[in-house]
Structure formats: C-alpha cells, structure tokens
Amino acid sequence: MQYIWYNAQDNYFYENDSKHFDGLAINAHILAHNAKAFLALELELRKPFFILPDVHFLQLYSPQQFDNQKGGIRISWEKLRAYYPKVVSKILDEQRALSVNDLASKEALEEFVFKILDFQRSALAAPFQSLGRLLPENARLPRSSFLIAPYFYFGGVTDPWYNVAINACVTATALKGTDKMYGLIFCATSCLNPQEIATICSGFSRANLDGFLIWIDEFDESVASEEELAGMLDLVRTLSSYGKPVINLYGGYFSVMLKHFGLDGFGSGICVRDKMPARPPAPMGGPAGGPVPRYYVPQVHRKFVQEDARRLIGQLPILSCNCEICSSAQVLTMPNQLPAERAYLRRLMRRHFLRIRSQEVKAVNSEAPGQTIGNIQSAATLVSGPAATVYELYFLNRWHDVLSSNLAT
Amino acid sequence: MIRESRLYPPVERHLKGAFLVKGEVQIGSKVLDIFAVSRSGRECLAIELKVNDWKRALKQAATYQVFANRSYVALHRARIRAALKHRRLFEQLGVGLMSVRRDVAIEIEASQSSFVDEAIVEHMRQQFIAADM
Numbered sequence: 001m002q003y004i005w006y007n008a009q010d011n012y013f014y015e016n017d018s019k020h021f022d023g024l025a026i027n028a029h030i031l032a033h034n035a036k037a038f039l040a041l042e043l044e045l046r047k048p049f050f051i052l053p054d055v056h057f058l059q060l061y062s063p064q065q066f067d068n069q070k071g072g073i074r075i076s077w078e079k080l081r082a083y084y085p086k087v088v089s090k091i092l093d094e095q096r097a098l099s100v101n102d103l104a105s106k107e108a109l110e111e112f113v114f115k116i117l118d119f120q121r122s123a124l125a126a127p128f129q130s131l132g133r134l135l136p137e138n139a140r141l142p143r144s145s146f147l148i149a150p151y152f153y154f155g156g157v158t159d160p161w162y163n164v165a166i167n168a169c170v171t172a173t174a175l176k177g178t179d180k181m182y183g184l185i186f187c188a189t190s191c192l193n194p195q196e197i198a199t200i201c202s203g204f205s206r207a208n209l210d211g212f213l214i215w216i217d218e219f220d221e222s223v224a225s226e227e228e229l230a231g232m233l234d235l236v237r238t239l240s241s242y243g244k245p246v247i248n249l250y251g252g253y254f255s256v257m258l259k260h261f262g263l264d265g266f267g268s269g270i271c272v273r274d275k276m277p278a279r280p281p282a283p284m285g286g287p288a289g290g291p292v293p294r295y296y297v298p299q300v301h302r303k304f305v306q307e308d309a310r311r312l313i314g315q316l317p318i319l320s321c322n323c324e325i326c327s328s329a330q331v332l333t334m335p336n337q338l339p340a341e342r343a344y345l346r347r348l349m350r351r352h353f354l355r356i357r358s359q360e361v362k363a364v365n366s367e368a369p370g371q372t373i374g375n376i377q378s379a380a381t382l383v384s385g386p387a388a389t390v391y392e393l394y395f396l397n398r399w400h401d402v403l404s405s406n407l408a409t
Numbered sequence: 410m411i412r413e414s415r416l417y418p419p420v421e422r423h424l425k426g427a428f429l430v431k432g433e434v435q436i437g438s439k440v441l442d443i444f445a446v447s448r449s450g451r452e453c454l455a456i457e458l459k460v461n462d463w464k465r466a467l468k469q470a471a472t473y474q475v476f477a478n479r480s481y482v483a484l485h486r487a488r489i490r491a492a493l494k495h496r497r498l499f500e501q502l503g504v505g506l507m508s509v510r511r512d513v514a515i516e517i518e519a520s521q522s523s524f525v526d527e528a529i530v531e532h533m534r535q536q537f538i539a540a541d542m
C-alpha cells in the first residue's frame with residue numbers, strides 16, 4: 001500500500017494520476033487549514049487516508065515552524081489549536097516545547113490523547129455538513145482508515161519520552177471505540193540495534209494497538225549503513241510478527257521491498273519526502289518555479305537532478321525509461337533554466353515517478369522474495385564500475401546484502 | 410586555509426590565451442565554477458574548482474560533460490595526491506585533472522565528451538562570443 005503525503009499544491013497529480021497510488025497521508029495542521037479542499041478530494045478519490053497528528057512539532061518545538069512572520073502564529077496552527085488540548089495553546093503562547101512534565105498526570109495525558117484523537121475523528125465533519133445540499137444524496141463522510149495515538153520522539157529506551165509514548169498508546173487504545181488505533185514508533189536511527197528493537201517492540205505491543213507506524217529520524221535508505229538497514233528490517237519483521245499491519249511513514253524502494261519482510265505500506269511525497277528529519281526543517285521559499293526537478297532512474301531506484309540523470313544514462317543507456325511520460329517527452333534534455341521550464345519539467349518528472357513507483361509496488365507484490373533480491377543484485381552489477389563510484393550507487397549492494405542475508409535467516 | 414576562490418585566477422590565466430573564460434556560469438540546475446569557449450569557437454571547457462573534495466568534484470565534472478566538450482577537476486596542488494591515486498577512475502570517466510597553485514599543471518588530460526548536448530554547447534558558444542564582441 002503506497003500512501004502519498006498530501007500537498008495542497010499537488011492537486012494536478014491527484015486529479016490526473018490518482019490510479020498510481022493507493023492512499024493519502026495528511027498532516028493535521030495542513031488538514032486544519034485545507035479541510036474543505038481535502039474533503040472534496042476525498043469525496044472524489046475515495047482513497048484510504050490517515051492523519052498524522054503533528055505532535056512532533058510541539059515536542060521538538062522550533063519557532064520557525066509556527067511563526068507567520070507577522071508576529072503571530074501560522075494560520076494552519078491557529079486553526080489546529082482550536083481543536084487541540086489546552087496545553088497546546090499554552091505552549092504556543094509561551095513559545096516553548098511540550099515537556100514530559102506537561103503530560104505527567106493521568107488527567108493531563110488523557111485530555112491530550114482524547115483531543116488529538118477527536119480531531120482525527122471530526123476534522124472533516126464540519127466541512128462535510130457545510131457542503132450540505134451540494135453533496136450527492138449517497139455521499140458519506142470520509143473517515144480516516146485508522147487513528148494515530150499521540151506519538152513522541154525518543155532517542156532510546158531510557159529517554160523519558162519513551163515511556164510517555166507507550167502510555168499515550170495505552171490511553172489511546174482505551175479511547176478507540178470502534179476505530180482502529182495505530183501507534184507510531186518515532187525514534188532515532190541509533191535505536192536500530194537488536195536490543196532496543198526488542199524492547200521497543202515488546203513495549204508497544206503491550207498497548208494492544210491495531211497496527212504500527214514507523215518513523216526513524218531522517219532514515220535515508222540509500223545512505224543507511226548495512227547495520228541500520230538490517231535494524232529497519234528487524235523492526236518491521238518483529239512488529240509484523242504480532243499479526244498487525246506495519247507502515248513506514250517515509251520510505252522509498254527499500255520500503256517497497258520490505259513487503260517481503262512484513263511491511264504493509266509506506267508513505268512518500270511525489271518524488272520527494274522519502275525521508276524526514278524528526279525536527280522539521282524551517283519552512284522557506286525555494287527557487288522560482290519550485291524545487292529543482294529530480295528524475296527517478298527506475299533501475300537504480302534513485303532520483304537525480306536532470307543533468308546527473310542524463311550523464312548517468314548517457315554512460316549506461318540501458319537505464320533509459322520507456323514509460324508513457326518518458327516516451328512522449330524528452331525529460332532529460334528539456335530546458336531547465338527558467339522558472340516556467342523548471343515547473344513544467346518537474347511536473348513531468350513527478351508524473352514519471354508516480355508511474356514507476358506504482359509499477360515497482362505491483363512488481364514486488366507479485367514477485368517471490370528471491371526474485372526481488374535477485375533483481376537488486378542485477379541492478380548493482382549493471383551499474384558497477386565508475387558510475388557506481390561517482391553517483392554513489394553502492395547502496396544497491398548494501399540493500400542486496402541485507403535482504404539476502406535476512407531471507408536466509 | 411586555502412579558499413576555492415584562490416584557484417580561479419591561475420586557471421583563468423592558464424586558459425585565457427586560447428579561451429574566453431567566465432566564472433560561476435549557470436546551466437540548467439548547475440552552476441559551473443568555470444566555463445570557457447575557445448577563441449576559435451570550436452571547443453567548450455567546464456572546470457570544477459575544489460580545494461579538497463576530489464570525489465565530489467569528479468561527480469560534478471562528469472556531469473558537466475553534458476555541457477562541454479572537455480571537463481576538468483582543478484584541485485589545489487597540496488591536495489592533488491589523493492586524487493591521483495584514483496587516476497584510473499578519472500580516465501574511465503574521461504574527466505581531466507589540473508593541479509593548481511600559482512600556475513596550472515595538467516595531471517590527467519580530459520577526453521572528448523561523448524555525452525555533450527550540442528544545442529546547449531552552441532547556445533553557450535553564441536553567448537560567449539556575443540559578450541566578447
């Protein structure tokens with residue numbers, strides 16, 4: 001199951017390319033600000049979706065995330081604070097991070113959890129009612145596929161936030177009613193060692209959750225060491241052993257392949273956001289015409305700026321793509337200098353990405369694990385030599401080694 | 410500490426008899442440290458200046474083979490040995506290597522690029538020639 005992170009500026013893709021992804025993921029503050037637009041989209045697409053409650057913004061507070069640059073709070077957070085517990089308003093006013101002490105009492109934690117779940121349940125109800133007669137008679141209020149218990153980042157199992165995270169899951173499960181309740185394991189890469197994985201999985205499993213989400217701080221699949229990749233695989237496999245769905249919030253092709261080890265879904269943006277730092281980067285304006293377009297080279301499962309992709313494929317023409325986008329437009333040679341050119345190129349590259357990623361997911365779902373791993377080995381062999389060194393493609397070997405050694409165990 | 414900008418004047422001096430030379434030239438999403446068009450108009454060169462990180466420079470210079478007939482990494486002479494240990498990689502990619510101090514020495518000659526986009530090269534050539542007139 002492939003979830004795409006919702007971005008209000010990506011409507012073109014939702015309208016034209018919706019068959020190339022399975023579901024949507026949306027941040028709570030973005031939903032608070034775009035509830036009507038998201039509702040209209042959901043009524044049209046009828047795709048499964050879930051809402052990330054954005055608790056990390058509060059726990060890992062950074063003023064730039066909330067500052068509207070006019071001395072106030074961003075409108076999306078102004079809207080969200082109206083739904084969220086009182087402590088959220090308090091910390092926004094005091095311009096400080098949420099602390100363990102804020103949630104130290106049972107009552108405080110319960111209020112926090114209740115309000116955060118309530119937003120996920122009711123955020124679309126008001127806009128749905130306001131549309132009233134404009135809706136078709138048989139229209140039903142779209143509901144999140146599952147609720148996410150408030151989650152907290154922890155650097156290890158001795159971090160005080162670790163216990164708060166588990167207590168929040170336990171509290172949320174008690175309040176779940178007829179909904180499904182998922183818990184998010186949100187931790188540092190350093191937690192990806194066998195001892196901590198065992199403790200974390202056992203801790204979260206006690207919360208009687210209906211499913212698990214994973215977010216490893218800035219876990220970059222193409223940069224991660226073999227130990228980290230093996231840790232990720234171990235985490236997925238252990239959580240999956242409880243018989244509950246497991247979803248990685250931010251992932252790329254390695255996550256696609258983890259299907260063979262129990263991963264049921266993963267999220268990413270459209271050719272962006274396949275990793276995410278725990279502490280969100282400060283929002284800032286990019287170059288005119290949007291970010292630099294990146295082209296996903298299917299056989300090496302990695303994206304490159306246009307010129308790098310062109311040079312790589314120039315050296316290894318076998319890496320050329322013949323998807324419907326690449327067949328109809330010269331995406332690798334198209335001008336890329338003016339803002340409008342860049343915006344158009346980026347759109348084409350993202351449409352190409354959606355098609356390829358959906359093909360990858362389908363292919364892996366239909367393959368035996370050995371076949372998927374064999375394909376990665378073939379890709380690594382194909383690009384070995386100077387291209388692998390210069391374009392840092394040795395991650396393919398790391399992926400292969402980790403997957404094949406774990407398949408055997 | 411050696412700064413990258415200190416590498417520019419010797420390379421410019423080295424080239425300017427035979428080439429029209431410009432620094433910080435944007436082509437597509439890339440900003441090339443040096444782009445040069447031969448006075449005869451027949452050849453374009455791209456040069457990536459780096460004090461230290463030869464590997465990163467090599468990647469950049471390899472990509473510049475899309476824009477130029479020949480592409481070089483120019484490293485400070487004090488750091489050239491590390492790169493020269495990988496002579497074969499430079500040769501396989503066809504990227505040249507210059508060592509720079511007050512003068513410039515060509516350590517590895519660049520090959521003619523087989524990835525060059527003639528349309529881009531022609532556009533740059535015209536721009537340089539127009540600016541020189």
